[in-house]
Amino acid sequence: MKIRRLLLATASAMTFTLTAAGTHWCTATAQTAAVLSGQVSSAEENLMEGVVVSAKKAGSTITVSVISDAQGNFSFPSGRLEPGSYTLRIRAAGYELDGPKTVDVGPQGAPLAIKLRKAKNVAAQLTSTEWLMSIPGTVEQKNMLDRCTSCHTLERPIKSTYDADAMTGVLQRMASYSPGTTPLEPHKRLDGRSMDVPTDRLRPRAEFIASINLSQQETWAYPLKTLPRLKGRSTHVIITEYDLPRPTAMPHDVILDRSGNAWYSDFGHQFVGKLEPKTGKVTEYPVPVLKAEQPPGNLDIEFDKTGNLWIGLMLQAGIAKFDPKTEQFTMIPLPKDINNNASQQAMVMPSSSEVDGKVWMNSVGIPGVHRLDLASMKFETFVPYKDLARGQDHSVYGIKADSQNNLFFFDFSADLVGKIDAKSGQINLFKTPTPNSNPRRGYMDQQDRLWFTEYRANKLAMLDTRTEKFTEWALPTPFTYPYDVIPDRNGELWTAGMSTDRVVRLDPKTGQTTEYQLPRNTNVRRVFVDNSTTPVTFWAGGNHSAEIVKVEPLD
Numbered sequence: 001m002k003i004r005r006l007l008l009a010t011a012s013a014m015t016f017t018l019t020a021a022g023t024h025w026c027t028a029t030a031q032t033a034a035v036l037s038g039q040v041s042s043a044e045e046n047l048m049e050g051v052v053v054s055a056k057k058a059g060s061t062i063t064v065s066v067i068s069d070a071q072g073n074f075s076f077p078s079g080r081l082e083p084g085s086y087t088l089r090i091r092a093a094g095y096e097l098d099g100p101k102t103v104d105v106g107p108q109g110a111p112l113a114i115k116l117r118k119a120k121n122v123a124a125q126l127t128s129t130e131w132l133m134s135i136p137g138t139v140e141q142k143n144m145l146d147r148c149t150s151c152h153t154l155e156r157p158i159k160s161t162y163d164a165d166a167m168t169g170v171l172q173r174m175a176s177y178s179p180g181t182t183p184l185e186p187h188k189r190l191d192g193r194s195m196d197v198p199t200d201r202l203r204p205r206a207e208f209i210a211s212i213n214l215s216q217q218e219t220w221a222y223p224l225k226t227l228p229r230l231k232g233r234s235t236h237v238i239i240t241e242y243d244l245p246r247p248t249a250m251p252h253d254v255i256l257d258r259s260g261n262a263w264y265s266d267f268g269h270q271f272v273g274k275l276e277p278k279t280g281k282v283t284e285y286p287v288p289v290l291k292a293e294q295p296p297g298n299l300d301i302e303f304d305k306t307g308n309l310w311i312g313l314m315l316q317a318g319i320a321k322f323d324p325k326t327e328q329f330t331m332i333p334l335p336k337d338i339n340n341n342a343s344q345q346a347m348v349m350p351s352s353s354e355v356d357g358k359v360w361m362n363s364v365g366i367p368g369v370h371r372l373d374l375a376s377m378k379f380e381t382f383v384p385y386k387d388l389a390r391g392q393d394h395s396v397y398g399i400k401a402d403s404q405n406n407l408f409f410f411d412f413s414a415d416l417v418g419k420i421d422a423k424s425g426q427i428n429l430f431k432t433p434t435p436n437s438n439p440r441r442g443y444m445d446q447q448d449r450l451w452f453t454e455y456r457a458n459k460l461a462m463l464d465t466r467t468e469k470f471t472e473w474a475l476p477t478p479f480t481y482p483y484d485v486i487p488d489r490n491g492e493l494w495t496a497g498m499s500t501d502r503v504v505r506l507d508p509k510t511g512q513t514t515e516y517q518l519p520r521n522t523n524v525r526r527v528f529v530d531n532s533t534t535p536v537t538f539w540a541g542g543n544h545s546a547e548i549v550k551v552e553p554l555d
């Protein structure tokens with residue numbers, strides 16, 4: 001175990017503020033209240049349930065959505081819209097908006113008849129989950145594509161014309177990109193485990209893609225399937241989208257502070273930001289660059305008990321502390337002897353640091369974990385899989401500390417949940433009941449129960465860290481690929497699919513689920529619940545839609 005003193009670099013934050021034009025939100029009074037309601041129908045289905053109806057005021061950065069009920073009725077609750085001219089959008093798989101496309105909203109208004117028509121290009125609408133439902137192949141084959149969706153949807157490979165040889169080359173190129181990349185802004189890795197994937201491992205995947213893409217045929221031989229629209233309780237919801245000022249922003253983690261501000265990390269850029277939901281005002285803080293030659297972006301953000309925000313600096317290698325009061329960053333790079341081109345701190349865990357003065361972080365490139373002693377600024381390194389037989393990949397993805405600052409970590413490449421004892425440093429590995437489940441990220445509750453997603457198994461799970469027993473719950477939609485989960489104050493679990501654009505609410509007592517359709521292609525990662533509202537409010541970032549999304553269930 002290497003221990004080393006490290007210099008603390010303090011960088012002052014430049015702050016710039018972008019205020020959303022014309023958004024005085026949720027402040028509509030009786031005089032300014034505006035009404036918007038009506039009915040959704042199409043020639044094919046007549047009155048339509050489960051259609052997402054979105055309204056955005058001219059010049060605003062905020063979009064509000066409601067969902068039509070069994071009679072096709074939709075209604076924006078009073079106080080949510082102020083008078084003005086609005087653009088309308090809908091989401092209903094297989095359909096597009098015929099009209100009207102804009103509406104003037106005032107204190108009174110006749111019910112609006114929204115007409116949908118069959119979409120001319122359904123392929124352009126499909127989510128990655130719908131592509132996976134449509135293509136032929138076994139679940140094992142389809143799961144070979146589960147990592148592709150982190151940078152773009154499956155539309156690209158499935159619309160491509162590469163044969164297996166050419167696709168092998170494309171897959172090699174994909175492995176050379178860094179996380180936080182999109183086709184709009186490609187960034188290459190300098191080094192890293194995923195870069196040197198041997199061709200023989202890529203070949204089965206390339207052959208599978210070449211069998212379902214357009215390399216052999218002009219159009220797909222299989223019908224394109226869409227998920228049925230969500231009905232009943234799923235329609236009892238209001239969804240608010242807040243656009244971020246930079247159209248390429250990648251809000252990965254979104255968490256609320258005690259005043260109700262939403263803080264976000266940017267997966268592809270050197271920013272953390274703050275959204276004030278009441279007004280839509282966004283303030284962005286440039287995160288100092290530690291390694292100019294490495295791709296930008298950060299991932300995990302966490303509050304410690306004193307209200308400081310901690311940030312996992314990804315390939316910039318290290319962590320940062322941000323004081324929201326002084327708006328100052330304290331940069332903590334990895335010390336030289338453990339810092340190299342593969343160093344990647346996705347996660348940081350300060351939440352029980354008051355117990356022993358230590359902050360945990362993962363180290364993707366090892367794969368392993370570092371622990372920083374805040375008094376001495378010394379680092380320790382833990383390498384949990386070094387004694388395991390070779391053959392299977394292992395990784396350290398999400399990390400969570402219990403009340404004693406013991407660390408739990410998720411093996412996203414296999415099916416292990418690990419524990420590092422804070423006092424002895426001893427490491428224990430627990431296998432999830434479902435094999436090859438790919439546990440990803442989660443939440444430690446006050447009873448030291450560890451809630452987490454099983455990304456590849458399409459399940460939510462809980463490890464009671466005191467009894468060391470696992471429980472698992474299946475999600476209703478196949479290939480949801482849940483990234484993160486959080487329990488609310490009533491014990492219900494909230495997650496969202498990276499591929500479905502759906503939020504899932506699961507009652508662990510009954511296993512019953514309610515899904516909520518998000519209005520856009522979002523790619524949700526971290527999930528958060530605000531327990532101060534009744535019912536609770538769900539928050540997440542649209543990692544691919546440069547927006548923060550708030551989901552308010554009505555029951």
Ligand code: HEC
Pocket residue numbers: 144145147148149150151152156157158160170171173174177178179180181182183184185186187209
């Ligand atoms: C780390 C980010 C990342 C991941 C993960 C990723 N891609 Fe890509 N992909 C990109 C970028 C960036 C582009 C656009 C630039 C390019 O083509 O190299 C792209 C483009 C593509 C294209 C179009 C290429 C062309 O020449 O038209 C295909 C096909 C593709 N990706 C397939 C895949 C498949 C299959 C996977 C999963 C095995 C995958 N990608 C995973 C970043 C990624």
